[in-house]
Amino acid sequence: KPEEVRNAVEFALSHPGPILLNVFTNPNALAMPPKVDFDQMVGMAKSMSKLMLGGKMQEVIDTIKSNYKHLKEL
Numbered sequence: 835k836p837e838e839v840r841n842a843v844e845f846a847l848s849h850p851g852p853i854l855l856n857v858f859t860n861p862n863a864l865a866m867p868p869k870v871d872f873d874q875m876v877g878m879a880k881s882m883s884k885l886m887l888g889g890k891m892q893e894v895i896d897t898i899k900s901n902y903k904h905l906k907e908l
Contacts, residue, residue, distance in 0.1 A: 860900055 839857070846855045867874070885894050 863900055 842855060846853045882894050882897070885891075
């Protein structure tokens with residue numbers, strides 16, 4: 835859970851020996867740069883188009899569902 839990350843990292847860093855910390859992330863999460871330019875948007879559109887043409891429509895749908903909230907930031 836996101837609220838547990840800080841405590842888990844602090845525990846891992848304070849542990850005197852090796853430790854394994856499992857972190858699960860959203861594979862479709864969009865990493866947003868501070869400023870998005872037109873070429874980046876074109877590149878993303880091309881990438882999604884290639885995925886669709888390659889039969890990976892569900893991957894495109896999952897990406898859109900995970901990231902539609904960022905559209906207002908563009």
